[in-house]
Amino acid sequence: MPYYRTAGSVPPKRHTQFRRRDGGLYAEELQGEEGFSSDSSLLYHERIPTAITAADAVETEPDALWPNHPLKPRHFRMHELKTGGDLVSGRQAVLANDDVRLSYVAADAASPLYRNAIGDEIVYIESGRGVLESVYGGLEVEPGDYLVVPASTTHRWVPEPDSDDGALLRALVIEAGGHVGPPSRYLSQRGQFLEHAPYCERDLRAPEQPLMAEDPGEAQVLVRHRHGLTRYTYAHHPFDVVGWAGCLYPYAFNIRDFEPITGRIHQPPPVHQTFAGPNFAVCSFVPRKFDYHPLSIPAPYNHANVDSDELLFYVGGDFMSRKGAGIGLGSMSLHPAGFTHGPQPGSVEASIGKEDTDEWAVMVDAFRPLHLGPGARAGEEDTYAWSWGSPT
Numbered sequence: 001m002p003y004y005r006t007a008g009s010v011p012p013k014r015h016t017q018f019r020r021r022d023g024g025l026y027a028e029e030l031q032g033e034e035g036f037s038s039d040s041s042l043l044y045h046e047r048i049p050t051a052i053t054a055a056d057a058v059e060t061e062p063d064a065l066w067p068n069h070p071l072k073p074r075h076f077r078m079h080e081l082k083t084g085g086d087l088v089s090g091r092q093a094v095l096a097n098d099d100v101r102l103s104y105v106a107a108d109a110a111s112p113l114y115r116n117a118i119g120d121e122i123v124y125i126e127s128g129r130g131v132l133e134s135v136y137g138g139l140e141v142e143p144g145d146y147l148v149v150p151a152s153t154t155h156r157w158v159p160e161p162d163s164d165d166g167a168l169l170r171a172l173v174i175e176a177g178g179h180v181g182p183p184s185r186y187l188s189q190r191g192q193f194l195e196h197a198p199y200c201e202r203d204l205r206a207p208e209q210p211l212m213a214e215d216p217g218e219a220q221v222l223v224r225h226r227h228g229l230t231r232y233t234y235a236h237h238p239f240d241v242v243g244w245a246g247c248l249y250p251y252a253f254n255i256r257d258f259e260p261i262t263g264r265i266h267q268p269p270p271v272h273q274t275f276a277g278p279n280f281a282v283c284s285f286v287p288r289k290f291d292y293h294p295l296s297i298p299a300p301y302n303h304a305n306v307d308s309d310e311l312l313f314y315v316g317g318d319f320m321s322r323k324g325a326g327i328g329l330g331s332m333s334l335h336p337a338g339f340t341h342g343p344q345p346g347s348v349e350a351s352i353g354k355e356d357t358d359e360w361a362v363m364v365d366a367f368r369p370l371h372l373g374p375g376a377r378a379g380e381e382d383t384y385a386w387s388w389g390s391p392t
């Protein structure tokens with residue numbers, strides 16, 4: 001994230017003596033990407049952040065994944081998956097490939113301290129409220145938020161006990177195999193959002209104050225890495241930062257702040273793009289005026305998007321182009337490369353003359369085939385593939 005921020009206390013010059021009241025030095029930590037050649041932040045800890053006293057392998061089964069074979073468009077109902085657990089351990093893998101892992105979770109408990117050493121995570125909050133606590137501070141989360149958590153950021157998720165959805169924090173978790181961010185075409189050479197971007201710096205929220213653990217003593221941190229999960233025991237709790245400064249930090253962007261780009265005739269999905277990741281894109285479909293050419297057809301045209309598997313997660317309103325297909329809130333549809341997809345029968349005609357839409361959806365386009373995980377199998381409604389061939 002290119003927007004420089006500071007929080008708490010930092011010394012006027014980096015890599016210089018910065019002392020606690022007792023005269024000891026704060027421990028400076030740089031968290032940086034791409035080998036000191038990209039965005040970074042400097043954090044100032046009360047105690048050294050490197051003191052581990054144990055490292056234990058956490059035995060987990062690798063995701064069971066099945067190829068989408070025979071190749072079919074598919075419909076998964078996330079609200080039929082089991083609920084409970086925490087936002088890290090309770091993730092149910094829905095779709096995955098070597099670039100991105102998509103999982104769903106309905107959390108009712110605080111997560112352990114955690115960091116993903118493989119890549120950044122984007123967590124889309126479908127419903128519920130809570131706090132994302134990290135070494136950078138606390139960040140309140142609400143429905144519609146995308147939380148971008150940079151790789152190797154130590155954090156934990158704390159659902160709000162009396163939030164709207166029976167205390168559940170429901171989320172789509174997008175684990176990238178690298179770094180994510182706003183599409184580069186929306187950024188200046190120096191990283192400022194350009195005028196044609198559908199959102200900008202003022203729409204982003206980040207921790208404003210550091211967060212101190214109540215108990216500064218020993219703490220365990222779960223680390224996701226290429227070989228599985230390792231649990232470190234630290235001599236000191238990692239939430240002991242008095243200040244930080246830099247361009248790398250977790251941040252929130254709410255889908256309600258995405259300003260739709262519209263036109264006289266149907267605009268292609270890239271206008272909805274919100275984030276870019278390695279070999280995938282994330283798009284937001286939000287309420288908007290429909291196309292205003294006098295002969296426009298607001299419903300999308302059939303399309304063979306030959307290089308993408310398209311996942312759509314339906315999170316609000318009425319998705320007109322899927323009418324009659326059984327899609328509802330909490331549904332995910334998968335339209336794989338190799339299958340030409342489009343509106344359900346009757347939707348094109350029904351869209352003519354409509355002036356606006358109230359649909360909300362999150363789309364992930366993966367540029368390599370997605371495999372089906374246990375969450376897909378458990379939530380699959382298996383007549384979807386034939387929904388274009390049936391009368392509505």
Ligand SMILES: [Fe+2]
Nearest residue numbers: 303310335341
């Ligand atoms: Fe599509």
